[in-house]
Amino acid sequence: MSDIKVKRSVKGHRPQFFEDREIDRLHGMVMAMATEMAVLYQRIDTMERIVAAKGVVLREELERYAPDAAAEGERERWRQKFLDRIFYLYREELDDRLSREDEAAYGRFLDEISR
Protein backbone atom coordinates (compact mmCIF):
# COMPACT_ATOMS: atom_id res chain seq x y z
CA MET A 1 0.00 0.00 0.00
CA SER A 2 2.78 2.38 0.86
CA ASP A 3 4.32 1.87 -2.59
CA ILE A 4 1.46 3.78 -4.22
CA LYS A 5 3.01 6.89 -5.70
CA VAL A 6 0.94 10.04 -5.52
CA LYS A 7 1.71 12.46 -8.34
CA ARG A 8 1.92 16.15 -7.44
CA SER A 9 2.73 17.84 -10.72
CA VAL A 10 0.43 18.34 -13.70
CA LYS A 11 1.02 16.80 -17.13
CA GLY A 12 0.55 19.52 -19.77
CA HIS A 13 2.60 22.70 -20.19
CA ARG A 14 1.81 25.48 -17.73
CA PRO A 15 0.81 28.70 -19.57
CA GLN A 16 2.63 31.95 -18.84
CA PHE A 17 0.34 34.88 -18.08
CA PHE A 18 2.77 37.79 -17.76
CA GLU A 19 5.75 38.85 -19.84
CA ASP A 20 7.86 38.44 -16.76
CA ARG A 21 7.59 34.88 -15.47
CA GLU A 22 8.49 36.14 -12.00
CA ILE A 23 5.05 37.72 -11.72
CA ASP A 24 3.41 34.39 -12.44
CA ARG A 25 5.57 32.91 -9.71
CA LEU A 26 4.66 35.66 -7.31
CA HIS A 27 0.97 35.01 -7.79
CA GLY A 28 1.51 31.41 -6.84
CA MET A 29 3.63 32.28 -3.84
CA VAL A 30 1.39 34.97 -2.48
CA MET A 31 -1.70 32.80 -2.70
CA ALA A 32 0.02 29.77 -1.22
CA MET A 33 1.07 31.99 1.68
CA ALA A 34 -2.38 33.44 1.98
CA THR A 35 -3.70 29.88 2.25
CA GLU A 36 -1.38 29.17 5.16
CA MET A 37 -2.33 32.42 6.83
CA ALA A 38 -5.95 31.36 6.60
CA VAL A 39 -5.04 28.06 8.27
CA LEU A 40 -3.30 29.89 11.10
CA TYR A 41 -6.09 32.35 11.49
CA GLN A 42 -8.61 29.55 11.77
CA ARG A 43 -6.50 27.68 14.35
CA ILE A 44 -5.93 30.70 16.51
CA ASP A 45 -9.53 31.72 16.23
CA THR A 46 -10.62 28.24 17.34
CA MET A 47 -8.21 28.30 20.29
CA GLU A 48 -9.26 31.73 21.40
CA ARG A 49 -12.90 30.83 21.30
CA ILE A 50 -12.46 27.56 23.19
CA VAL A 51 -10.14 29.06 25.78
CA ALA A 52 -12.24 32.14 26.28
CA ALA A 53 -15.31 29.97 26.74
CA LYS A 54 -13.46 28.29 29.63
CA GLY A 55 -12.49 31.66 31.10
CA VAL A 56 -8.71 31.02 30.88
CA VAL A 57 -6.05 33.69 30.29
CA LEU A 58 -3.26 32.19 28.16
CA ARG A 59 -1.06 35.19 27.44
CA GLU A 60 1.55 34.82 30.22
CA GLU A 61 2.07 31.12 29.58
CA LEU A 62 2.59 31.77 25.91
CA GLU A 63 5.27 34.36 26.70
CA ARG A 64 7.20 31.92 28.94
CA TYR A 65 7.04 28.92 26.60
CA ALA A 66 10.36 27.51 25.26
CA PRO A 67 10.13 24.52 22.86
CA ASP A 68 12.27 21.43 23.59
CA ALA A 69 14.41 19.75 20.91
CA ALA A 70 11.62 17.46 19.72
CA ALA A 71 9.20 20.35 19.35
CA GLU A 72 11.87 22.38 17.57
CA GLY A 73 12.43 19.45 15.17
CA GLU A 74 8.74 19.27 14.41
CA ARG A 75 8.66 22.98 13.76
CA GLU A 76 11.56 22.76 11.33
CA ARG A 77 9.89 19.94 9.40
CA TRP A 78 6.78 22.07 9.23
CA ARG A 79 8.78 25.02 7.91
CA GLN A 80 10.32 22.89 5.16
CA LYS A 81 6.91 21.65 4.02
CA PHE A 82 5.62 25.20 4.18
CA LEU A 83 8.41 26.37 1.88
CA ASP A 84 7.77 23.49 -0.49
CA ARG A 85 4.19 24.69 -0.82
CA ILE A 86 5.28 28.23 -1.51
CA PHE A 87 7.72 27.15 -4.20
CA TYR A 88 5.31 24.81 -5.95
CA LEU A 89 5.62 26.63 -9.28
CA TYR A 90 9.34 26.07 -9.40
CA ARG A 91 8.63 22.38 -8.93
CA GLU A 92 6.09 22.47 -11.78
CA GLU A 93 8.53 24.25 -14.07
CA LEU A 94 11.26 21.80 -13.27
CA ASP A 95 8.92 18.92 -14.12
CA ASP A 96 8.00 20.64 -17.40
CA ARG A 97 11.67 20.91 -18.25
CA LEU A 98 12.44 17.34 -17.32
CA SER A 99 9.56 16.01 -19.40
CA ARG A 100 10.28 18.52 -22.24
CA GLU A 101 6.70 19.75 -22.24
CA ASP A 102 6.23 23.18 -23.76
CA GLU A 103 3.59 25.40 -25.30
CA ALA A 104 4.20 24.03 -28.80
CA ALA A 105 3.70 20.47 -27.57
CA TYR A 106 0.40 21.45 -25.94
CA GLY A 107 -0.69 23.24 -29.15
CA ARG A 108 0.08 20.16 -31.25
CA PHE A 109 -1.87 18.03 -28.79
CA LEU A 110 -4.78 20.48 -28.89
CA ASP A 111 -4.82 20.32 -32.70
CA GLU A 112 -4.69 16.56 -32.71
CA ILE A 113 -7.60 16.32 -30.30
CA SER A 114 -9.82 19.02 -31.72
CA ARG A 115 -9.28 19.00 -35.50
Added chain:
Amino acid sequence: MGEQSNFFYSVPQARHGMLVEPDRDELARQEFVRGFKAYIQSGIVPGVHATYHNEVRPAFEKRTGRAPRDRHEIRTLMVQHPLFRTYASLQRVSQELLWDTVLDSVERELPVLVARANSRNAGKPLGSLSLNPDLALPKYAVGVDIHCMPGGYGGEGGAGDVTAGALYDRGVYLYALGMMGPMNDDIGGSAAKFVRDRYPNFKPKRILDLGCTVGHSTLPFVDAFPEAEVYAIDIGPSLLRYAHARAESLGKRVHFSQRDAAATGFPDGHFDLIVSSILFHETSKKALPAIIRECHRLLSPGGMAVHGDLPPFWAMDEFNQFMLDCETFYNNEPYWGAMREVDQVAESIKAGFAKESVEFCMAPSAYRSAAGHDRDFQAGEFAPGNAWQVLVTRK
Protein backbone atom coordinates in the same frame (compact mmCIF):
# COMPACT_ATOMS: atom_id res chain seq x y z
CA MET B 1 -23.59 38.65 -6.84
CA GLY B 2 -21.25 37.75 -3.96
CA GLU B 3 -24.12 37.44 -1.52
CA GLN B 4 -26.13 35.32 -3.90
CA SER B 5 -23.23 32.91 -4.43
CA ASN B 6 -22.22 32.73 -0.78
CA PHE B 7 -25.57 31.20 -0.07
CA PHE B 8 -24.40 27.95 -1.67
CA TYR B 9 -21.11 27.68 0.13
CA SER B 10 -22.70 26.87 3.45
CA VAL B 11 -23.70 23.40 2.22
CA PRO B 12 -20.96 20.99 3.31
CA GLN B 13 -20.08 17.98 1.19
CA ALA B 14 -22.05 14.91 2.28
CA ARG B 15 -19.90 12.25 3.90
CA HIS B 16 -19.84 8.66 2.73
CA GLY B 17 -17.64 5.63 3.30
CA MET B 18 -14.88 6.68 0.88
CA LEU B 19 -14.75 10.46 1.14
CA VAL B 20 -11.42 11.74 2.37
CA GLU B 21 -11.58 13.33 5.82
CA PRO B 22 -9.37 16.42 5.89
CA ASP B 23 -7.74 17.22 9.22
CA ARG B 24 -8.41 20.68 10.57
CA ASP B 25 -5.51 22.42 8.79
CA GLU B 26 -6.24 20.65 5.52
CA LEU B 27 -9.88 21.62 5.83
CA ALA B 28 -8.91 25.24 6.49
CA ARG B 29 -6.72 25.16 3.36
CA GLN B 30 -9.46 23.61 1.23
CA GLU B 31 -12.06 26.03 2.48
CA PHE B 32 -9.74 28.91 1.79
CA VAL B 33 -9.07 27.76 -1.78
CA ARG B 34 -12.79 27.30 -2.40
CA GLY B 35 -13.33 30.78 -0.99
CA PHE B 36 -10.54 32.07 -3.24
CA LYS B 37 -12.24 30.57 -6.31
CA ALA B 38 -15.54 32.07 -5.26
CA TYR B 39 -13.82 35.41 -4.74
CA ILE B 40 -12.29 35.32 -8.24
CA GLN B 41 -15.81 34.81 -9.54
CA SER B 42 -17.50 37.53 -7.51
CA GLY B 43 -14.61 39.96 -7.05
CA ILE B 44 -12.47 39.71 -10.18
CA VAL B 45 -14.61 38.39 -13.06
CA PRO B 46 -16.95 41.42 -13.06
CA GLY B 47 -13.86 43.60 -13.59
CA VAL B 48 -12.82 41.50 -16.57
CA HIS B 49 -16.29 41.92 -18.09
CA ALA B 50 -16.19 45.67 -17.43
CA THR B 51 -12.70 45.97 -18.89
CA TYR B 52 -13.86 44.39 -22.11
CA HIS B 53 -17.16 46.22 -22.51
CA ASN B 54 -16.00 49.64 -21.32
CA GLU B 55 -12.44 49.74 -22.51
CA VAL B 56 -11.12 47.03 -24.83
CA ARG B 57 -14.12 46.71 -27.13
CA PRO B 58 -14.77 50.47 -27.56
CA ALA B 59 -11.06 51.04 -28.29
CA PHE B 60 -11.11 48.29 -30.89
CA GLU B 61 -14.28 49.65 -32.50
CA LYS B 62 -12.81 53.12 -32.65
CA ARG B 63 -9.66 51.82 -34.28
CA THR B 64 -11.27 49.48 -36.81
CA GLY B 65 -14.85 50.68 -37.20
CA ARG B 66 -16.26 47.25 -36.38
CA ALA B 67 -16.91 44.95 -33.43
CA PRO B 68 -14.55 42.05 -32.67
CA ARG B 69 -15.45 39.16 -34.96
CA ASP B 70 -15.54 36.21 -32.60
CA ARG B 71 -14.17 34.75 -29.39
CA HIS B 72 -10.76 34.23 -31.01
CA GLU B 73 -10.41 37.91 -31.87
CA ILE B 74 -11.62 38.91 -28.41
CA ARG B 75 -8.93 36.66 -27.03
CA THR B 76 -6.14 38.37 -28.99
CA LEU B 77 -7.28 41.68 -27.48
CA MET B 78 -7.82 40.53 -23.93
CA VAL B 79 -4.56 38.62 -23.44
CA GLN B 80 -2.76 41.94 -23.75
CA HIS B 81 -4.67 43.49 -20.89
CA PRO B 82 -3.02 43.36 -17.42
CA LEU B 83 -6.32 42.87 -15.64
CA PHE B 84 -7.19 39.87 -17.75
CA ARG B 85 -3.73 38.42 -17.21
CA THR B 86 -4.17 38.75 -13.48
CA TYR B 87 -7.56 37.06 -13.65
CA ALA B 88 -6.29 34.18 -15.77
CA SER B 89 -3.17 33.72 -13.66
CA LEU B 90 -5.12 33.70 -10.38
CA GLN B 91 -7.66 31.27 -11.83
CA ARG B 92 -4.82 28.90 -12.74
CA VAL B 93 -3.20 29.32 -9.33
CA SER B 94 -6.50 28.60 -7.57
CA GLN B 95 -6.88 25.41 -9.58
CA GLU B 96 -3.36 24.25 -8.72
CA LEU B 97 -3.81 25.04 -5.04
CA LEU B 98 -7.15 23.23 -5.05
CA TRP B 99 -5.66 19.90 -6.09
CA ASP B 100 -2.61 20.39 -3.93
CA THR B 101 -4.63 20.99 -0.78
CA VAL B 102 -6.83 17.95 -1.45
CA LEU B 103 -3.77 15.81 -2.22
CA ASP B 104 -2.49 16.47 1.31
CA SER B 105 -5.56 14.74 2.73
CA VAL B 106 -5.55 11.96 0.14
CA GLU B 107 -1.87 11.17 0.63
CA ARG B 108 -2.23 11.06 4.40
CA GLU B 109 -5.32 8.86 4.32
CA LEU B 110 -4.35 6.70 1.35
CA PRO B 111 -3.56 3.46 3.24
CA VAL B 112 -6.93 3.68 5.01
CA LEU B 113 -8.80 4.49 1.78
CA VAL B 114 -7.13 1.62 -0.07
CA ALA B 115 -8.02 -0.81 2.73
CA ARG B 116 -11.60 0.45 2.81
CA ALA B 117 -11.95 0.11 -0.95
CA ASN B 118 -10.50 -3.41 -0.81
CA SER B 119 -12.98 -4.53 1.80
CA ARG B 120 -15.92 -2.86 0.04
CA ASN B 121 -15.01 -4.35 -3.33
CA ALA B 122 -14.40 -7.83 -1.91
CA GLY B 123 -16.93 -9.85 0.05
CA LYS B 124 -20.50 -9.72 -1.19
CA PRO B 125 -20.93 -6.38 -2.91
CA LEU B 126 -24.30 -5.20 -4.21
CA GLY B 127 -22.85 -4.27 -7.58
CA SER B 128 -19.57 -5.26 -9.19
CA LEU B 129 -16.20 -4.01 -10.38
CA SER B 130 -14.39 -5.27 -13.45
CA LEU B 131 -11.02 -3.84 -14.50
CA ASN B 132 -9.27 -4.43 -17.81
CA PRO B 133 -5.51 -3.85 -17.52
CA ASP B 134 -5.18 -4.40 -21.30
CA LEU B 135 -7.45 -1.50 -22.21
CA ALA B 136 -5.60 1.09 -24.30
CA LEU B 137 -6.39 4.41 -22.58
CA PRO B 138 -7.58 7.00 -25.14
CA LYS B 139 -4.99 9.70 -25.75
CA TYR B 140 -7.51 12.51 -25.30
CA ALA B 141 -8.11 11.37 -21.73
CA VAL B 142 -4.51 10.92 -20.63
CA GLY B 143 -2.35 13.08 -22.96
CA VAL B 144 -2.50 15.91 -20.43
CA ASP B 145 -3.86 15.91 -16.88
CA ILE B 146 -7.38 17.24 -17.56
CA HIS B 147 -8.37 20.28 -15.48
CA CYS B 148 -4.88 20.13 -13.96
CA MET B 149 -5.70 17.20 -11.68
CA PRO B 150 -2.29 15.66 -10.91
CA GLY B 151 -2.14 12.11 -12.25
CA GLY B 152 -5.20 12.67 -14.45
CA TYR B 153 -8.08 10.28 -15.07
CA GLY B 154 -5.87 7.36 -15.99
CA GLY B 155 -3.58 7.76 -12.95
CA GLU B 156 -2.63 4.44 -11.37
CA GLY B 157 -0.01 4.58 -8.63
CA GLY B 158 0.06 0.88 -7.83
CA ALA B 159 -2.12 -2.09 -6.91
CA GLY B 160 -5.35 -1.08 -5.22
CA ASP B 161 -4.75 2.64 -5.77
CA VAL B 162 -7.76 4.93 -5.29
CA THR B 163 -5.93 8.28 -5.45
CA ALA B 164 -7.59 9.56 -8.64
CA GLY B 165 -11.06 8.82 -7.27
CA ALA B 166 -10.44 10.30 -3.84
CA LEU B 167 -8.87 13.39 -5.37
CA TYR B 168 -11.64 13.88 -7.92
CA ASP B 169 -14.53 13.42 -5.47
CA ARG B 170 -13.32 16.04 -3.02
CA GLY B 171 -11.72 18.31 -5.64
CA VAL B 172 -14.78 18.55 -7.86
CA TYR B 173 -16.95 19.49 -4.90
CA LEU B 174 -14.62 22.42 -4.19
CA TYR B 175 -14.27 23.24 -7.89
CA ALA B 176 -18.05 23.46 -8.29
CA LEU B 177 -18.18 25.63 -5.16
CA GLY B 178 -20.64 23.14 -3.74
CA MET B 179 -23.18 24.18 -6.39
CA MET B 180 -23.68 20.60 -7.56
CA GLY B 181 -25.13 19.76 -4.17
CA PRO B 182 -23.72 17.89 -1.15
CA MET B 183 -23.31 14.69 -3.22
CA ASN B 184 -21.83 16.42 -6.31
CA ASP B 185 -24.66 14.80 -8.21
CA ASP B 186 -26.70 17.60 -9.73
CA ILE B 187 -25.97 16.76 -13.37
CA GLY B 188 -27.04 13.14 -12.98
CA GLY B 189 -29.87 14.06 -10.64
CA SER B 190 -31.21 16.70 -13.01
CA ALA B 191 -30.93 14.43 -16.06
CA ALA B 192 -32.68 11.57 -14.22
CA LYS B 193 -35.49 13.87 -13.11
CA PHE B 194 -35.75 15.27 -16.63
CA VAL B 195 -36.18 11.79 -18.12
CA ARG B 196 -38.81 10.78 -15.55
CA ASP B 197 -40.76 14.03 -15.84
CA ARG B 198 -40.69 14.16 -19.63
CA TYR B 199 -41.20 10.47 -20.35
CA PRO B 200 -43.33 9.18 -17.44
CA ASN B 201 -44.03 5.89 -19.24
CA PHE B 202 -40.38 5.18 -20.04
CA LYS B 203 -39.21 2.23 -17.94
CA PRO B 204 -35.57 1.40 -18.78
CA LYS B 205 -34.44 -2.09 -17.81
CA ARG B 206 -30.71 -1.44 -18.32
CA ILE B 207 -28.96 1.89 -17.91
CA LEU B 208 -25.37 2.76 -18.87
CA ASP B 209 -23.41 5.80 -17.64
CA LEU B 210 -20.45 6.73 -19.86
CA GLY B 211 -17.35 8.34 -18.33
CA CYS B 212 -18.69 7.89 -14.81
CA THR B 213 -15.49 8.89 -12.90
CA VAL B 214 -16.46 8.33 -9.24
CA GLY B 215 -20.08 7.49 -10.05
CA HIS B 216 -21.43 10.65 -8.46
CA SER B 217 -23.69 11.31 -11.48
CA THR B 218 -24.52 7.61 -11.83
CA LEU B 219 -26.19 7.10 -8.46
CA PRO B 220 -29.24 9.35 -9.07
CA PHE B 221 -30.26 6.89 -11.82
CA VAL B 222 -30.23 4.03 -9.31
CA ASP B 223 -32.73 5.99 -7.21
CA ALA B 224 -34.80 7.25 -10.15
CA PHE B 225 -35.14 3.80 -11.73
CA PRO B 226 -35.02 1.25 -8.90
CA GLU B 227 -36.14 -1.57 -11.23
CA ALA B 228 -33.25 -1.04 -13.65
CA GLU B 229 -29.78 -2.60 -13.71
CA VAL B 230 -27.28 0.24 -13.73
CA TYR B 231 -23.88 -0.02 -15.42
CA ALA B 232 -21.12 2.59 -15.41
CA ILE B 233 -17.85 2.72 -17.31
CA ASP B 234 -14.68 4.78 -17.31
CA ILE B 235 -11.08 4.34 -18.38
CA GLY B 236 -9.26 4.86 -15.07
CA PRO B 237 -8.73 1.89 -12.73
CA SER B 238 -8.16 4.04 -9.64
CA LEU B 239 -11.35 6.00 -10.38
CA LEU B 240 -13.38 2.82 -10.77
CA ARG B 241 -12.12 1.13 -7.60
CA TYR B 242 -13.09 4.26 -5.74
CA ALA B 243 -16.42 4.61 -7.57
CA HIS B 244 -17.46 1.06 -6.75
CA ALA B 245 -16.47 1.33 -3.09
CA ARG B 246 -18.26 4.69 -2.88
CA ALA B 247 -21.47 3.28 -4.36
CA GLU B 248 -21.31 0.24 -2.05
CA SER B 249 -20.81 2.44 1.00
CA LEU B 250 -23.96 4.32 -0.01
CA GLY B 251 -25.88 1.08 -0.52
CA LYS B 252 -26.28 1.57 -4.29
CA ARG B 253 -26.05 -1.29 -6.76
CA VAL B 254 -23.96 -0.33 -9.81
CA HIS B 255 -21.84 -2.51 -12.10
CA PHE B 256 -18.62 -0.63 -12.84
CA SER B 257 -16.21 -1.69 -15.57
CA GLN B 258 -13.14 -0.30 -17.27
CA ARG B 259 -14.07 0.35 -20.90
CA ASP B 260 -13.69 2.91 -23.65
CA ALA B 261 -16.98 4.77 -24.32
CA ALA B 262 -16.31 4.69 -28.08
CA ALA B 263 -15.96 0.89 -28.15
CA THR B 264 -17.57 -0.55 -25.03
CA GLY B 265 -17.74 -4.21 -26.01
CA PHE B 266 -21.35 -4.50 -24.80
CA PRO B 267 -23.78 -6.30 -27.20
CA ASP B 268 -25.99 -4.43 -29.69
CA GLY B 269 -29.23 -3.03 -28.25
CA HIS B 270 -28.14 -3.87 -24.69
CA PHE B 271 -29.31 -0.64 -23.01
CA ASP B 272 -32.58 1.28 -22.84
CA LEU B 273 -31.06 4.43 -21.37
CA ILE B 274 -27.51 5.71 -21.89
CA VAL B 275 -26.34 8.81 -20.07
CA SER B 276 -23.19 10.89 -19.73
CA SER B 277 -22.40 13.87 -17.55
CA ILE B 278 -19.82 16.44 -18.66
CA LEU B 279 -18.12 13.74 -20.70
CA PHE B 280 -18.32 15.25 -24.18
CA HIS B 281 -16.02 18.22 -23.57
CA GLU B 282 -13.31 15.90 -22.29
CA THR B 283 -13.19 13.75 -25.42
CA SER B 284 -11.92 14.71 -28.90
CA LYS B 285 -13.06 15.53 -32.41
CA LYS B 286 -12.66 11.87 -33.39
CA ALA B 287 -13.98 10.32 -30.17
CA LEU B 288 -17.17 12.38 -29.81
CA PRO B 289 -18.86 11.12 -33.03
CA ALA B 290 -17.56 7.62 -32.26
CA ILE B 291 -19.23 7.75 -28.83
CA ILE B 292 -22.52 8.92 -30.38
CA ARG B 293 -22.29 6.05 -32.90
CA GLU B 294 -21.61 3.60 -30.09
CA CYS B 295 -24.69 4.88 -28.25
CA HIS B 296 -26.80 4.24 -31.35
CA ARG B 297 -25.46 0.69 -31.56
CA LEU B 298 -26.01 0.02 -27.85
CA LEU B 299 -29.54 1.38 -27.59
CA SER B 300 -32.54 -0.92 -27.77
CA PRO B 301 -35.47 0.15 -30.00
CA GLY B 302 -37.37 2.82 -28.06
CA GLY B 303 -34.28 3.54 -25.97
CA MET B 304 -32.69 6.96 -25.50
CA ALA B 305 -29.39 8.64 -24.72
CA VAL B 306 -29.15 11.79 -22.59
CA HIS B 307 -25.83 13.65 -22.51
CA GLY B 308 -25.41 16.57 -20.11
CA ASP B 309 -22.77 19.29 -20.42
CA LEU B 310 -22.27 23.03 -20.03
CA PRO B 311 -24.01 25.17 -22.69
CA PRO B 312 -22.79 25.15 -26.32
CA PHE B 313 -21.37 28.42 -27.65
CA TRP B 314 -24.48 29.28 -29.64
CA ALA B 315 -26.29 29.71 -26.32
CA MET B 316 -24.16 32.69 -25.21
CA ASP B 317 -22.58 35.90 -26.52
CA GLU B 318 -19.04 36.10 -27.91
CA PHE B 319 -17.52 37.52 -24.77
CA ASN B 320 -18.90 34.73 -22.59
CA GLN B 321 -17.69 32.28 -25.21
CA PHE B 322 -14.22 33.76 -24.84
CA MET B 323 -14.40 33.58 -21.03
CA LEU B 324 -15.57 29.98 -21.12
CA ASP B 325 -12.87 29.12 -23.63
CA CYS B 326 -10.16 30.15 -21.13
CA GLU B 327 -10.44 26.60 -19.80
CA THR B 328 -9.09 25.35 -23.13
CA PHE B 329 -5.89 27.31 -22.81
CA TYR B 330 -5.33 27.60 -19.06
CA ASN B 331 -6.88 24.56 -17.44
CA ASN B 332 -5.70 21.63 -19.57
CA GLU B 333 -9.06 21.18 -21.29
CA PRO B 334 -7.94 20.80 -24.93
CA TYR B 335 -11.39 19.95 -26.30
CA TRP B 336 -13.42 22.35 -24.11
CA GLY B 337 -13.77 25.06 -26.76
CA ALA B 338 -13.83 22.98 -29.94
CA MET B 339 -16.54 20.68 -28.54
CA ARG B 340 -18.86 23.62 -28.09
CA GLU B 341 -18.69 24.30 -31.83
CA VAL B 342 -19.51 20.76 -32.88
CA ASP B 343 -23.00 20.35 -34.33
CA GLN B 344 -24.04 17.54 -32.01
CA VAL B 345 -27.45 17.26 -33.64
CA ALA B 346 -25.84 16.69 -37.06
CA GLU B 347 -23.41 14.17 -35.57
CA SER B 348 -26.32 12.29 -34.00
CA ILE B 349 -28.19 12.13 -37.30
CA LYS B 350 -25.00 10.92 -39.00
CA ALA B 351 -24.76 8.22 -36.34
CA GLY B 352 -28.18 6.91 -37.37
CA PHE B 353 -30.66 8.72 -35.12
CA ALA B 354 -33.76 10.05 -36.88
CA LYS B 355 -33.79 13.84 -37.22
CA GLU B 356 -37.05 14.20 -35.26
CA SER B 357 -35.59 12.09 -32.42
CA VAL B 358 -32.64 14.40 -31.69
CA GLU B 359 -32.93 17.58 -29.66
CA PHE B 360 -31.24 19.85 -27.17
CA CYS B 361 -33.26 20.35 -24.01
CA MET B 362 -32.80 22.17 -20.74
CA ALA B 363 -32.93 19.86 -17.72
CA PRO B 364 -33.83 22.06 -14.73
CA SER B 365 -31.30 21.76 -11.91
CA ALA B 366 -32.83 19.28 -9.46
CA TYR B 367 -30.70 20.42 -6.54
CA ARG B 368 -31.23 24.08 -7.24
CA SER B 369 -34.98 23.89 -7.68
CA ALA B 370 -35.33 21.74 -4.53
CA ALA B 371 -33.25 24.26 -2.58
CA GLY B 372 -35.13 27.21 -4.08
CA HIS B 373 -31.95 28.76 -5.55
CA ASP B 374 -32.06 30.96 -8.59
CA ARG B 375 -29.06 32.11 -10.58
CA ASP B 376 -27.79 32.75 -14.08
CA PHE B 377 -25.01 30.88 -15.79
CA GLN B 378 -21.78 32.86 -15.59
CA ALA B 379 -18.82 31.91 -17.74
CA GLY B 380 -15.63 31.46 -15.78
CA GLU B 381 -17.02 29.16 -13.14
CA PHE B 382 -18.08 25.58 -13.25
CA ALA B 383 -21.73 25.75 -12.32
CA PRO B 384 -24.87 25.82 -14.37
CA GLY B 385 -27.58 28.42 -14.29
CA ASN B 386 -30.94 27.03 -13.35
CA ALA B 387 -30.68 24.16 -15.83
CA TRP B 388 -28.21 21.83 -17.53
CA GLN B 389 -28.09 21.55 -21.29
CA VAL B 390 -28.80 17.97 -22.40
CA LEU B 391 -28.58 16.34 -25.81
CA VAL B 392 -31.41 13.83 -26.13
CA THR B 393 -31.27 11.18 -28.87
CA ARG B 394 -34.00 8.54 -29.15
CA LYS B 395 -33.83 5.34 -31.15
